[in-house]
Amino acid sequence: MDLKNIRLSSLLDAPSAFGIRYQDAINYSDEEWKLRASNENGPRFFIAYIAEKAVGLVGGVFANNEYELISMWVAPEYRRGSVSKGLVEALQTHALNEGHKVVILKVSPENKAADGLYRKCGFSVVGSGGALASNDSVALQKMEWLAKVQP
DSSP: OHHHHHHHHHHHHOGGGSSSOHHHHTTOOHHHHHHHHHOSSSOEEEEEEETTEEEEEEEEEEETTEEEEEEEEEOGGGTTSSHHHHHHHHHHHHHHHTTOOEEEEEEOTTOHHHHHHHHHTTOEEEEEEEEETTEEEEEEEEEEEEOOOOO
């Protein structure tokens, strides 16, 4: 149950970065986690592994006529390497393969590391992203990546 373990680790490490709270996620049943991992209805998650250890994840979903990167986390000891960029690129490739030429995300501009990563991956700020669902005192910016697709 790698998705469960890595997701719970992300929520413990960075509770203010996500729209879901650890206290809620810890109570999901094994069946609910299996459904989340199945990719049948809802988000698609990609997990990064190093030496068979899950070290990061990224999640995306098509909703409200937009493909959105909804979850991104890498274990602290793997953050300054290529894991983060590789996860974002995997999600961008998946979105393209699904026919989406635009990926959006919402991130706090105060999260300088995430903001910098997304800019390196081709995202740019396009406006306000509202507030974080789990903490309405955290303002978000909306960022967008446009695929460079040949005509």
